[in-house]
Amino acid sequence: MTDLPARRLLLVHAHPDDESINNGATMARYAAEGALVTLVTCTLGEEGEIIPPALAHLAADRDDALGPYRSGELAAAMKELGVTDHRFLGGPGRYRDSGMMGAEQNRRPGAFWSADLDEAAGHLVDVIREVRPQVLVTYDPDGGYGHPDHIQAHRVATRAAELAADAAYRPGSGAPHTVAKVYWNRVPRPVAEEGFAALRAEAPDAFPGIAEIGDVPGVVDDDRITTVIDGTGYGEAKTAAMRAHATQIAVQGAYFALSNDLGQPVFTTEYYELVSGTPGAPAGERERDLFAGVPGADR
Numbered sequence: 474m475t476d477l478p479a480r481r482l483l484l485v486h487a488h489p490d491d492e493s494i495n496n497g498a499t500m501a502r503y504a505a506e507g508a509l510v511t512l513v514t515c516t517l518g519e520e521g522e523i524i525p526p527a528l529a530h531l532a533a534d535r536d537d538a539l540g541p542y543r544s545g546e547l548a549a550a551m552k553e554l555g556v557t558d559h560r561f562l563g564g565p566g567r568y569r570d571s572g573m574m575g576a577e578q579n580r581r582p583g584a585f586w587s588a589d590l591d592e593a594a595g596h597l598v599d600v601i602r603e604v605r606p607q608v609l610v611t612y613d614p615d616g617g618y619g620h621p622d623h624i625q626a627h628r629v630a631t632r633a634a635e636l637a638a639d640a641a642y643r644p645g646s647g648a649p650h651t652v653a654k655v656y657w658n659r660v661p662r663p664v665a666e667e668g669f670a671a672l673r674a675e676a677p678d679a680f681p682g683i684a685e686i687g688d689v690p691g692v693v694d695d696d697r698i699t700t701v702i703d704g705t706g707y708g709e710a711k712t713a714a715m716r717a718h719a720t721q722i723a724v725q726g727a728y729f730a731l732s733n734d735l736g737q738p739v740f741t742t743e744y745y746e747l748v749s750g751t752p753g754a755p756a757g758e759r760e761r762d763l764f765a766g767v768p769g770a771d772r
């Protein structure tokens with residue numbers, strides 16, 4: 474354990490592509506700065522809708538071959554971000570994409586939504602006790618926008634952080650570890666509003682339609698934001714990573730669309746809400762570093 478880098482960041486996401494959309498600039502920046510950035514993706518995203526017509530045959534209701542394909546897209550995206558440690562929860566294919574809320578796939582055996590919480594969290598405890606992250610990033614309890622796999626990713630990440638710290642939990646599976654700070658992915662409402670205004674002004678025809686602020690996961694009022702990560706220098710890495718998820722994302726300049734063809738802004742400054750741990754900024758100020766105030770990792 475002594476050869477671990479001084480700063481260690483763990484991100485837990487539901488599907489390949491969520492990490493690049495939410496945290497691409499943050500991941501690229503910390504990786505470039507020498508931190509250990511570990512991504513755990515909970516499913517292969519087998520139920521995703523596919524943008525390129527030539528790949529439509531991969532869909533769950535046709536060849537059902539999207540999972541392995543998206544695993545390749547994720548590997549390519551991580552190369553763009555400079556992230557070398559990316560894993561699937563319990564190994565690739567252990568948990569399957571549950572589809573949208575209410576879909577019949579939610580209840581399928583193996584679907585992440587029907588996973589046993591402690592069993593799924595146990596896989597993540599192994600990762601936490603191995604890489605010993607000071608910082609954990611995941612979604613809010615609503616998963617940012619209500620997708621069952623995103624809600625479950627939140628629950629698993631939260632439970633795993635608890636269990637990893639508990640010396641009585643599986644004592645043989647590595648020394649207990651307490652994550653110093655837990656963050657939820659956020660977008661401040663004014664930033665989202667500005668982004669959509671810019672899209673309407675600069676590139677109204679980039680996509681067949683324009684999304685609504687309500688389509689952006691994790692949007693909250695300004696006062697909830699505790700932490701700002703300036704990733705402007707990593708904007709190209711972020712959009713390159715998003716392009717690597719070509720079955721799911723179409724990128725046009727500073728904007729992108731999912732399979733619904735509705736344009737959204739790409740945010741290169743990324744925002745977070747600290748929900749556990751001691752803030753590393755004076756009261757009333759925002760942190761500029763996820764590791765702020767963490768002993769041995771603060772700069």
Ligand SMILES: [Zn+2]
Pocket residue numbers: 487488491620623
């Ligand atoms: Zn997702």
